[in-house]
Amino acid sequence: MDQNVIDIQKIGKTYRIGTQEVNALLSVDLQINKGEYVALMGPSGSGKSTLMNILGCLDTPSRGSYKLNGTDVSNMSDNELAEIRNKEIGFIFQTFNLLARNTSLDNVALPLVYAGISKKERSEKAAKALASVGLGDRMEHKPNELSGGQRQRVAIARALVNQPAIILADEPTGNLDTKTSHEIMDLLEEIHQKGNTVIIVTHEEDIAKRAKRIVRLRDGLIESDSEQ
Secondary structure, three states, rough: OOOOEEEEEEEEEEEEOOEEEEEEEEEEEEEEOOOOOOEEEEOOOOOOHHHHHHHHOOOOEEEEEEEEOEOOOOOOOOOHHHHHHHHHHEEEEOOOOOOOOOHHHHHHHHHHHHOOOHHHHHHHHHHHHHOOOOOOOOOOOHHHOHHHHHHHHHHHHHOOOOOOOOOEEEEOOOOOOOOHHHHHHHHHHHHHHOEEEEEEEEOHHHOOOOOEEEEEEOOOOOEEEEEE
């Protein structure tokens, strides 16, 4: 069985801005196996955000192929991509992206609503995910009643609740103080050790060093790809 969760071949992305064409990605080959822990790094304008959006099925490439869990997602429609995203990808964002009026439990259960799962099962799965990130006692709290670190834990629980193929974390510690950042990175390490494929996008060396492999981008190309 193919162990590649992600198989990207010669991916390029060109944006039109007015009459200009901007090549955000030139030609990128990247394979990530099930259970890997990878950091994507690169300076501003290197193409790492574009690559993350393609990996996360938030955007499609202009050329090349992308297989996610054996399915070619390169030319899918927006609706097809949304379905794949909800099933296969758990997102963790720098800004948490939680719904302010909803409890932690409802925030975590949200991906399951889209998946058409019954209310009872949604609550059970969301409660389990919150307990797994140490927030079993905060299920009825709303985001404004939680600290930054707790909010990011809610976001991580939401990313885990569908048991996705990959966890994609975009600058997951960008809005947190040093101590809380370490706690969140410890949690991501635990999630990886349980067998999850984790990809973090970061510009911070110390955060990237927590991963087992660092892929560095520059000017729309992979500059280096090293295990550590």
